[in-house]
Amino acid sequence: MPADLLTCTTAAPPPAWTPDTFAPAILNWFAQHGRHDLPWQPPTTPYRVWVSEIMLQQTQVAVVTPYFTRFVTQFPTLAALASAPLDAVLQQWSGLGYYARARHLHRAAQLVVKQHCGELPTTLEQLTALPGIGRSTAGAILSLAYGQRQAILDGNVKRVLTRCFTVTGWPGEPAVTAHLWTLADQLTPSAATVAAYTQAIMDLGATCCTRAKPDCAHCPLAPRCQALALGQVADYPAPRPRRDLPVRAVQWLVLRSADTGAILLQQRPPSGIWGGLWTLPELPLEFDAAQWCLAHTASQPDHSVTLAPRRHTFTHFHLDIWPIVMTLNTVPTQFTAAAGQQWFSVDDCQTLGIPAPLRRLLAELSSITISGN
Structure with missing residues (x-):
């Protein structure tokens, strides 16, 4: 030896x-x-x-x-x-x-x-x-x-x-x-x-x-x-060489049905961050969430509440999440059929594979009234 x-x-x-x-x-x-x-x-x-x-x-x-x-x-x-x-x-x-x-x-x-x-x-x-x-x-x-x-x-x-x-x-x-x-x-x-x-x-x-x-x-x-x-x-052991993690920021759209309280989720691609998990529709910060909702659902949200941002840290970057809760009185039929998207009750969401920050966000929704007040 x-x-x-x-x-x-x-x-x-x-x-x-x-x-x-x-x-x-x-x-x-x-x-x-x-x-x-x-x-x-x-x-x-x-x-x-x-x-x-x-x-x-x-x-x-x-x-x-x-x-x-x-x-x-x-x-x-x-x-x-x-x-x-x-x-x-x-x-x-x-x-x-x-x-x-x-x-x-x-x-x-x-x-x-x-x-x-x-x-x-x-x-x-x-x-x-x-x-x-x-x-x-x-x-x-x-x-x-x-x-x-x-x-x-x-x-x-x-x-x-x-x-x-x-x-x-x-x-x-x-x-x-x-x-x-x-x-x-x-x-x-x-x-x-x-x-x-x-x-x-x-x-x-x-x-x-x-x-x-x-x-x-x-x-x-x-x-x-x-x-x-x-x-x-x-x-010992020597630490990993320090480096500043980049920060990415996104909006999470929490679209809720006024009639049932159902929430729209979409399944992510099988590879990449949170691959295969169900998450919320995601937009860059500069995009207008209400306009996205109108363009994709042919319906303007009746109420909108912006929640406090929260940070989730991955190995290679920080993700700053800005949730926007929007209530729709009418859920268009064609929207429910969009590929990879589906409406779920809050209880059903808990039975899905969802990332930890979304699980915590869903727990917060119980304190937000359907009117958005």
Whole structure:
């Protein structure tokens, strides 16, 4: 094994952990302090591991837990997921964010049924060929569900390794990522203990070696943690280089029927931001909402209320939303048939796949009278 990968280049480092000592230390800690009652364990089936790993991408266990329980109740098997309408899948995902994960999960289930007789593949190459499954997710599935010796490198593992071995640079940089993958592979134990180790190192990062206020006093890796020895735990991992996010601003048109209170929604294209979800008609700020309503419905809104703007932040930009609630006394028949658009009651809206800011906006509508006063 290359010695420079498991040693620190800073002055007077503590003795480095080695593959022979690293995994046993974590496994001993896991036996007493690890999480053994997560909803996807047991039963630890390939399907349940897969769903949980997709949900846990960029999302904490506490947030995922209720979503996972509802999801596998609605779709208890891979075949059930594959045969479900995408709308039903997105509805169960609504509020969890990063909706491409749900679309990829659904599409991958269909491909597994078609190409692999309904059973998740058992090789890294076949798994990573499926939508939404990267190398780390595939490694987690293969180690946790199949007991294969495969390394993982999720956010928790990156944090543990960068601190323990003082790996400099932002982990998202290709060279740093490659270095961490080499470390992760070297430190992963044999197949006999790989499933426990995989869960153990994720638990260690999630509950002990946390981003803020890590519990170094109870960490099994503390005796040889190089960042701790240098008093630099807070410096690792290096943060993503800061950049100012651009801001986009739009109007959301809340068209309501005076007779029924129904609201017009439109389904977004299958790809892109909020792909496949139901949202409100959207206009640039400079567009006249009343004129749009007249042009598209042949009806002038009887009442209009502009609500306070709100901001929703995506990974790459901020979205400032300006909702305008407009009441129509008459809902033209031809408008209801427009492609991708449909009228829903407020209660029915809650059963659809809708983004979180729209869910919050719909909750506000109960306090807005139909007259707009």
